[in-house]
Amino acid sequence: MVAQRNAAFAEESAEVEVLLASLGKTKDLTKKIAASLARLDASGQIVNDAIGPIYGNTKQLQVTSRNIDRVNEAIEKLRQPLDARGREENIIRQGPKSAGLPQYLAALKRVDKALTDLNSSGLRSNQQAISEFHNLLLTGVNQLNDLYRKMLQEDANSIEPLHFITKQIPFPSVAQDKAQTLGQISMAIASAGAHSARLGQRDDDVAARMYAEIRGDYINNSLQNLSMASISTSKRRNTDTTIYREGSSGVGAYAKALESMFLAEAENTSRIFRNDGGRVFGMTCSKALSTFARTLSELNSFIKSRLLTDCFLAYEILDLVTPLSYRLDSRTGQLRSQFADALRPLRETARSSFSDLLTQTRRQAETVSTLPPDGNTIPLVSESAKRLQTLANFDRPLLVLLSSIGDGNWKGPSSSAGLASQSSLNLELTPSAENPNLLSHYLLDLVDTLLGTLNTRSQTIHPKKSMQGIFQLNSAAVLARAVQSSPDLARYIGISPHNERLEKFRKRATELYMTSWREASMHLFDTIHTSGSRPMSGQGPGQAIDSTSIIKSLGSKDKDKIKEKFKVFNTSFDELVVRHKGLHMENEVRSYISREITALIEPLYARFWDRYHEVDKGKGKVVKYSKGELSGMLATL
Secondary structure, eight states, rough: HHHHHHHHHHHHHHHHHHHHHHHHHHHHHHHHHHHHHHHHHHHHHHHHHHHHHHHHHHEEEEEEEEHHHHHHHHHHHHHHHHHHHHHHHHHHHHHHHHHHHHHHHEEEEHHHHHHHHHHHHGGGHHHHHHHHHHHHHHHHHHHHHHHHHHHHHHHOOOOOOHHHHHOOOOOOOOOHHHHHHHHHHHHHHHHHHHHHHHHHHHOOHHHHHHHHHHHHHHHHHHHHHHHHHHHHOOOOTTTOOOOOOOOTTHHHHHHHHHHHHHHHHHHHHHHHHHHHHHHHHHHHHHHHHHHHEEEEEHHHHHHTTTHHHHOOOOHHHHHHHHHHHHHHHHHSSSSSHHHHHHHHHHHHHHHHHHHHHHHHHHHHTOOOOOOOOOOOOOOHHHHHHHHHHHHTTTTTHHHHHHHHOOGGGGSSSSOHHHTTTTTOOOSOOOOOGGOOHHHHHHHHHHHHHHHHHHHHHHHHHHHSSSHHHHHHHHHHHHHHHHHHOOHHHHHHHHHHTTTTTHHHHHHHHHHHHHHHHHHHGGGGGOOOOOSSSOOSSOTTTTTTOOOHHHHHHHOOOHHHHHHHHHHHHHHHHEEEEEEEEHHHOOOHHHHHHHHHHHHHHHHHHHHHHHHHGGGGGTOSSOOOOHHHHHHHHHTOO
8 A cells, every 4th residue: 555655656746847847948938039029129119210201201292192183173173164254155145046045054054153163262363253254144144034034925915814714715824845945044044143142233033023023914914804894793873772693793703714814823833933833823923813802802892882782792702712712722832811811801791791781671670661551561571582582592601601600699789800800711611510500590580680670660550450460471471482482591491490480470460460350250159048948059960050940049139139240240241351352462471361261250150150040031131141152252352
């Protein structure tokens, strides 16, 4: 065991000696490497000190070389426009016609670019050249302006819009190739104008203003006759009290021509001015729009002076022009606010007209001093009926106007200050937003105002209730006939529950007229008391009444009472028939009242006659009418 342990120690000692020997060699090698690195650093420093100045000089030479190249390039650029001045001047002096428009525009473009380059150089030595180039550019642009103006004036002769409207011909526009040429010219003018503006001389909007002036005059002059026609066809003599008839004014043709010409012009400006077409289009249409606004203002003054008969013209204009402005806005993106401004006075007049119509209708009815002695109605009623029908014809603008006012608010006095806040009233409301009951309520308020005021006047002027009743029935009948003959009006006040308003007037008037007939019918009621049991009217539904038996059962006083009743009734009936036939009644009133009278008198008289006609034993002194004769008399009513 001891021998084995010694052998292991000996082996480990040998390995340690080997490691120590290797470590010594590594130290020697490390010292040699360190000495070599020190020598290499010294050599590198020597090389750097020698080559560093040479590298710096080379780099500076490269920068200098590049700067020289740039200077040469700048000099070359500066020389190019100066060298080209003679060539461009020769082309420009020739003019666009002689040199040819493409070559002429190219020359102007090159002069324009030369000016840009010279201005960007900032060299004082170039100021003379800049001035010369600018003068050359002005000369070219002036010639271009003349050409531009002449080309625009070739299509600027005024036209007759009605010719295109009636024959449904598209309104003329600038030809495509010409529009392209005008677009190129306008761009050249605008670019040259930008340089002039920087020099404080001119601006870059010359082409747009020139176009707007020439084309604007063309549109305005073409529409001038329609403007005057709109006024002349709308104005009437003061003695003419007829209600305005839809379409009788020339403003409809004026609006249609205005829209068509504007759309044609929008096509022109979009092709000539591209992205700036909308602005130029607005400039071009401004003169025609100003004339249109003045025309509407004059029409508005006329309408306000004849509101009862001509407020409908205001509704018609709103119904025509407001949708027109929305169509133009959707196609061009322009003019909507200008149209709104032009319509504002008319819109305010239209909104105030509702309360004014009520007020003037009441005033006219209150000032009635006489009424026909035969119960006939008066012209105010038929005029009002026509007014109701016409109002219903303009239901679309009226519904929107009434929506802006609010249900029932038309009963108060109109206020311009209050209406101004709604001056941008929209006529494009969706159907769900429109409330037809508003128009029904307003029309019924007009009916109430008219009939209520006239009924009050009738009570003052007509002494008898029957005369009051027949006058009111005739007035209500005229209005009811207007409703029945107009589908538009019937849609608003001819349906339940709105039709109940007129029916109430008719029932009250019927009660008044039937008062005297009811008084006469009272004589046909008997209060005879017989001695013993009262005679039967008959033994069954099919058996006749025995008048002889009834008369025999009566005492002398009761017989005298029956005779007196017959006499009084005969007198009253004859007087009522004569008076009835002397009254004026509308056809429907006569038929209706005749039925009412027959329904009241005939059954009562038949009963009374059946029971008591034998009181004069067929002599006809007391019983003047048989049942058949009375029915015949009633039939003549």
